[in-house]
Amino acid sequence: MTIRHLFIFKTVCEEESITGAAGKLFMTQPAVSHAVAELEGEAGTPLFDRVGRKIRLNRRGELIYEKACTVLEVYGDLQKSMKDLEHRLALRIGSSITIANFWLPGLIRKFTDAFGSIQVRVTVDSARSIARCLEDSEIDLALIEGASYQEKFESIPFSSYRVIPLCSRKYMEERLRPAAAERADGDREKTGEMAGKLVLPAKALSGESLLLREKGSAIRDVLDGAMLQQDLELPASWVSVNSQSLISAAVSGLGITFLPDIMAEEFLKNGSLVTFEIEGVELRNENHLAIPRGRYLSAPMKGFVELVTGGEKNQAFYNAAPVLR
Structure with a gap:
């Protein structure tokens, strides 16, 4: 017994005619008769009384009809649910x-x-x-x-996005520029200035207070990877999972942080933070x-x-x- 048998059986019951059911289902009469005969064979008893050209459910057929309607209703709900499942x-x-x-x-x-x-x-x-x-x-x-x-x-x-170094203007003027000038020994071409922006060698960062994201974050990974290429491992003064706390620390002059440029735009615009270049290093995620x-x-x-x-x-x-x- 299949869903197909039950669907044909239900249609024959409603039409009270093999011919009518065949027309409604777009099937041949022999195919409908064969399906009904298979169902009756499985039930072990006739399910219809034949009266002239009409066939009507007998009492045994009525029991099967009730069950068939229930099964087909559940089957229809299941079909609809499967169609809507992804949504x-x-x-x-x-x-x-x-x-x-x-x-x-x-x-x-x-x-x-x-x-x-x-x-x-x-x-x-x-x-x-x-x-x-x-x-x-x-x-x-x-x-x-x-x-x-x-x-x-x-x-x-x-x-x-780019990951850029950020610090307060005070930190830059009191620590970074003097150190850069000292390394350059007064030679303008070596002071670390490029188009008005301070440029530091990567190794200069190892002596600074660094405010970094936690290991495992994408921002920290790109920084550590770039420093590894420079044979450097930067010790962190602060480690935080919260970028805002690092920005606050940098604004307060506590050190240098590395954060996405998109996150720093407002602070660079109002002057509470400044940025600089690291020689030969571009950080991008x-x-x-x-x-x-x-x-x-x-x-x-x-x-x-x-x-x-x-x-x-x-x-x-x-x-x-x-x-x-």
């Missing part, structure tokens, strides 16, 4: 902290405008923690900074949208991917996972 599940997005501060709110707003019925759940943590959540299937998509996770996941870069290789992309996930990438299709990204077309 009933929340989209779980993980984001590293800097992206959450400056890019994520706008992306989520655009997504909810386009997919209003889809719930969105957001987890914000360090890049390493978000990558771990993605590996453990605790989230569906990740927005993470840095290049160290590209081997683990299929990813699309969607934006980038790329922001990536990432999924594990082989992860199925639901329709909402695909919509978020296209929203983040500005609608541009990345064939390698889509080829990495089955996509609902």
Whole structure:
């Protein structure tokens, strides 16, 4: 007995005619008769009384009809639920902290405008923690900074930012410029000035008070990686998971911090912080949208991917996972 048998049986009951049921179902009369005969054979008893050209349910058939209607109703609900399944599940997005501060709110707003019925759940943590959540299937998509996770996941870069050194003007004038002038020994070309901006060698940082993000954050990783190339390991005076606390410490003249340029704009504009160049070093982080290789992309996930990438299709990204077309 199959759903097909029950559906044909129900239609025959309602039409009280094999011919009528065949017409309604766009089937041949022999096919309908055969399905009814198979069902009666499985029941071990006739389910209809034949009266002329009409057939009517007998008492045994009425019992089967009630059960069949219940089963078909449940089956119909299940079919509908399966069609709506992807739109009933929340989209779980993980984001590293800097992206959450400056890019994520706008992306989520655009997504909810386009997919209003889809719930969105957001987890914000360090890049390493978000990558771990993605590996453990605790989230569906990740927005993470840095290049160290590209081997683990299929990813699309969607934006980038510079990480710049920041300190108070007082700290620069009292510590950095005098030290730079002393190293240059009065030679204008070696004072470390470039287009009005102070330029320091990387090794000069090792003697300064450094206010740094925690290890494992994308900002700290890009700094440590660049210093490693200079054969340097910078000791931190402060370590914080909170960029705002590092900004406050830098504004108070307590040392040098390294943070995204987008985060520093207001403080550079009002003069509470200044920046300088590090000779031969540029710190930049790329922001990536990432999924594990082989992860199925639901329709909402695909919509978020296209929203983040500005609608541009990345064939390698889509080829990495089955996509609902």
